[in-house]
Structures are given as structure tokens and as C-alpha cells.
Amino acid sequence: MAKDHYSVLGVPRTAKPDEIQRAYRKLARKYHPDVNREPDAADKFKEIGEAYDTLSDPETRARYDRFGADYRQYAGSAAGTGGSGGRWGSGGPRPGPRPGPRPGRGGYGNVDVEMGGDVDWEDLLGGWFRQQAGGPALGADHEAELWLTLEEAVRGGKRTIRLAQPDGETRNYDVDVPPGVLDGQRIRLAGEGAAGREGGPPGDLLLTVRIQPDSRYRLKGRDIYFDLPVTPSEAALGSKIKAKAPAGTVTITVPEGSSSGRRLRLRGQGMPNPRGLPGNLYAEIKIMVPPSLSKEERKLYEKLASASDFNPREEQ
Structure with a gap:
């Protein structure tokens, strides 16, 4: 008497396609003749394959659920025979894999x-x-x-x-x-x-x-990090800065009193995720000073230095 395909895979008759697929892959790994040397492994492997082949196809599964072990005779003249249009069963090989992912x-x-x-x-x-x-x-x-x-x-x-072909030619x-x-x-x-x-x-x-x-961006999982250069005045007074990001230009709000190393998060603007939440984009403040100062700039910096009593080393 033929074994019940659901019992072979160890799934209930209400199992969803992904449950059937997971059960098949787990059992197939276990009983594949290349990894399992038990005498009955090959037979068990074929039994698992036949069960999966039947239950993974919606039409074949529907016939099996309705007619049981006799489901093949209700599939038309090609079913189970290994002929054109037939699916692989005990009667012979299927012509090729099912379409789709x-x-x-x-x-x-x-x-x-x-x-x-x-x-x-x-x-x-x-x-x-x-x-x-x-x-x-x-x-x-x-x-x-x-x-x-x-x-x-x-x-x-x-x-x-463009890839090279086995015959030495190339193809796009x-x-x-x-x-x-x-x-x-x-x-x-x-x-x-x-x-x-x-x-x-x-x-x-x-x-x-x-x-x-990339010299500019750092990818960690789906989060993207990059340095955001700002002037001392932009960091001290706060500002809105347009910056280039992998997905396009973004506007970043730099809060007043930001120091180098401060990390600003732009939620959901990192790497997209077709199966869930996207990553985030992180801009890390990097305060930059001019490599050389004009006379006017020097006067203003000197005036600021004399007017300010801020000492960052006291914070350490």
C-alpha cells in the first residue's frame, strides 16, 4: 500500500506550500544518497521526492487530496507516464523543473x-x-x-x-x-x-x-554611514545642509551645538529591503576648518576666541 504523501513529509494535510517545501528540503538533506549511506536511504529519498513532486504542484495536490493513491489516473493520458506534459511520478521522469522561483x-x-x-x-x-x-x-x-x-x-x-562563453565568444x-x-x-x-x-x-x-x-560610504547590513563635513559656525549655530546620498540628495538638520562625531539618523533612507524595513542613513558630523584664513577671517576668529570662555578639555 502506498504511503500517504503527507505522512512521508511529516506535514498535516492543511500544510501551506512553504511548510511542504521546508519539510522536503530538511528530509532530502538527511536522506540524500551522497550523504546518507544507510541501505534504505535511496528508496527513502525517492519516496520523499515523489511526495514533494505531488504536493508542491497545486493541481496535482488537489487531485491527490480528492482521489488519494489513484490520483494519477485522473490526470489525463499524459499524467504519470513520463510523456509530454506529464509530471514525474512512479511511471517515469518528468521532462524538467517546474517554472517559477x-x-x-x-x-x-x-x-x-x-x-x-x-x-x-x-x-x-x-x-x-x-x-x-x-x-x-x-x-x-x-x-x-x-x-x-x-x-x-x-x-x-x-x-x-558582457560575459565570455565556453566557445571563446562574448555575449551581452x-x-x-x-x-x-x-x-x-x-x-x-x-x-x-x-x-x-x-x-x-x-x-x-x-x-x-x-x-x-566606496571611499565615501560605509555599508553595515542595510544601514549606510557617511561623514558630513560642516563648518564651525554650522555646527555651533545649527543649520540645514544638503548632502549627496546613494539614493539621491538629502537635507540634513544639524542641531545647534553639534560636535564632531555626532551621528544624525535619517530613518528609512538607507539600503532598501524588498522583504521588510529599509535600513537607515547615518551622517556623522565632521567639523572642518579652513586650511588658511583671510585677514578678515583671522580677525573674526581672534575676536571669537577672546569673547568665548568655552574650553572643550574641561569636558574630558
């Missing part, structure tokens, strides 16, 4: 941004199944680095990059960079990798984002 990635237009993880288990596990079954197989992924300035990472937008790729992408994240260009085997779909092009060091 892969696990662990968030969608952005035609581009998926991988949010973390060094191993693409969907590629690894799906590839193993197709190798065991033979027939069409997904092409290999290609990888490259995408270098961005901090401004480009903050603002996002379209970029065109159009990339939609999502605003707020971080160093180390990967952007996936679906179908731009190596050609598939025996008519299988092509792999993807995975671009690892690298943000260039």
Missing part, C-alpha cells in the same frame, strides 16, 4: 534573487533523480560575478553585462537589479545557462553580487 529565492520580475545558502538543493536533488531515471535532463548552471557600486545596489535598475546579458540587493546575494537569469540534455531545459545563469568598496 526555486526554493530559497525571492522573485523580482524575470529575475530571482537567492536570499542565502551555499547549496542549491533543488538543483542537486532534481538532477540526481533525472540521472537515475535517464532521458531529458536540466542543463548545468553557469556562474559569474556582478560588480555594482553602492548607488547601483541601492537604486537597482537595468544593467547590461540584460539584468534587472532589484533595489537593495546585498553583497553575496545571487541573481538568477532563468534559462541562460548550459543547454539541457536530450531536449531538457537549459540551466540558469547565477550572478553573485559584489558591491565595490
